[in-house]
Amino acid sequence: METTTIGFIGLGLIGGSIAKAIRKFHPEYQIMAYNRTKDILEDAVFDGIVDIACTERDTRFALCDYIFLCATVDYNLECLPWLKQTIRPGCILTDVGSVKGEIHKKITALDMAANFIGGHPMAGSEKTGYEHSTDHLIENAYYILTPSEEVGLDKIGNYTELVSSIGALPMILTWEEHDYITACVSHLPHIVAASLVNVVQKLDSPLEHMKTIAAGGFKDITRIASSSPHMWQQICLENPEHISKVLDEYIRLIVQAKYLVDQRDANGLYEMFVNSRDYRNSFSDAPSGPLKKSFTLYCDVVDETGAIATIATILSMNGISMKNIGILHNREFEDGVLKIEFYDEDALAQAAEQLKKRNYIIYER
Ligand SMILES: NC(=O)C1=CN([C@@H]2O[C@H](COP(=O)(O)OP(=O)(O)OC[C@H]3O[C@@H](n4cnc5c(N)ncnc54)[C@H](O)[C@@H]3O)[C@@H](O)[C@H]2O)C=CC1
Ligand SMILES: O=C(O)C(=O)Cc1ccc(O)cc1
Numbered sequence: 001m002e003t004t005t006i007g008f009i010g011l012g013l014i015g016g017s018i019a020k021a022i023r024k025f026h027p028e029y030q031i032m033a034y035n036r037t038k039d040i041l042e043d044a045v046f047d048g049i050v051d052i053a054c055t056e057r058d059t060r061f062a063l064c065d066y067i068f069l070c071a072t073v074d075y076n077l078e079c080l081p082w083l084k085q086t087i088r089p090g091c092i093l094t095d096v097g098s099v100k101g102e103i104h105k106k107i108t109a110l111d112m113a114a115n116f117i118g119g120h121p122m123a124g125s126e127k128t129g130y131e132h133s134t135d136h137l138i139e140n141a142y143y144i145l146t147p148s149e150e151v152g153l154d155k156i157g158n159y160t161e162l163v164s165s166i167g168a169l170p171m172i173l174t175w176e177e178h179d180y181i182t183a184c185v186s187h188l189p190h191i192v193a194a195s196l197v198n199v200v201q202k203l204d205s206p207l208e209h210m211k212t213i214a215a216g217g218f219k220d221i222t223r224i225a226s227s228s229p230h231m232w233q234q235i236c237l238e239n240p241e242h243i244s245k246v247l248d249e250y251i252r253l254i255v256q257a258k259y260l261v262d263q264r265d266a267n268g269l270y271e272m273f274v275n276s277r278d279y280r281n282s283f284s285d286a287p288s289g290p291l292k293k294s295f296t297l298y299c300d301v302v303d304e305t306g307a308i309a310t311i312a313t314i315l316s317m318n319g320i321s322m323k324n325i326g327i328l329h330n331r332e333f334e335d336g337v338l339k340i341e342f343y344d345e346d347a348l349a350q351a352a353e354q355l356k357k358r359n360y361i362i363y364e365r
Pocket of ligand 2: 097098121122123124125126185186187224
């Protein structure tokens with residue numbers, strides 16, 4: 001039986017991470033890629049991630065069962081007319097862009113809808129480039145699929161399975177739903193983070209006291225302000241109506257907050273914070289989906305020799321088996337935490353209890 005062939009146009013943070021995840025879970029698949037920077041392709045071949053390094057408009061893309069468009073939005077769009085002439089009839093063409101409207105409109109205009117399923121992994125980082133890609137970036141993250149209306153159910157089924165098989169959680173939405181939802185939970189937060197950082201820059205004195213003492217809360221809420229300015233510029237330009245609509249509501253809430261402050265409205269202010277606290281606490285940080293539930297805790301550790309061994313010893317002395325242990329560096333835990341995975345809920349609860357007893361700071365998700 002012929003093996004599945006997957007093509008990538010653009011092999012940066014997201015393309016590289018998807019390619020690495022496919023290599024991890026489907027080592028037998030054939031992966032081909034084109035990237036503007038040749039060195040990246042050479043690295044990916046050297047890493048064993050890519051089998052075939054392609055040139056621009058390489059005719060070998062005709063062999064692909066899936067093609068992931070993971071370059072910049074404008075380049076992805078630019079490739080479509082050529083892809084229309086190149087792909088084979090059964091090929092699933094997909095992208096990873098943060099906004100879906102523009103590509104769907106272009107796909108329809110080019111009469112390519114029978115092959116196109118938009119994609120958007122809801123995971124990323126403020127860093128870009130293949131060198132920051134990992135095989136676990138999209139693990140346990142929602143992966144939104146926006147099938148074109150003309151795409152067959154068999155293709156949707158196959159693509160959904162592929163997404164699940166590489167550890168992500170597929171969720172099907174229309175592109176309109178996608179663009180409205182992400183305007184609120186992804187695009188607005190980036191604008192808010194940028195504005196917060198800019199307000200400090202504007203109001204701070206030459207001695208930069210504000211910048212110096214900005215504490216954990218400020219850093220948490222503005223971490224995403226370090227993301228790629230070019231990428232977020234493009235996202236805002238691609239999704240202006242939805243972003244403007246959610247900004248209207250956000251500005252209304254900010255004006256209301258100012259009014260409560262100006263009025264010294266103790267009850268109103270309290271209500272505002274109670275409401276946001278309770279609603280935030282009701283968010284699930286651990287997405288549930290077709291994947292097996294994972295029983296994981298995160299623990300702050302001092303960066304010194306033996307710190308991990310001490311924790312491992314505490315757990316084993318209490319008869320608690322670990323499935324996995326390792327240092328995790330991501331945007332949420334800026335300085336790195338120890339991630340410990342257990343086999344079941346009971347082991348997780350016991351481990352949390354034992355570590356808290358010894359004053360370790362534990363985060364459960
Ligand atoms: N960065 C993030 O956190 C997330 C990004 N996305 C989406 O993924 C897409 C890609 O983002 P990243 O992977 O972060 O960017 P990136 O900058 O890491 O990767 C883009 C890749 O495309 C290549 N490229 C750019 N122009 C090209 C051209 N003309 N020809 C060939 N290759 C070209 C670059 O060399 C680079 O390797 C964006 O559209 C973004 O909306 C989606 C989810 C998360
Ligand atoms: O939640 C965010 O905005 C992120 O930090 C990572 C990210 C960036 C861009 C996306 O399209 C999806 C996820």
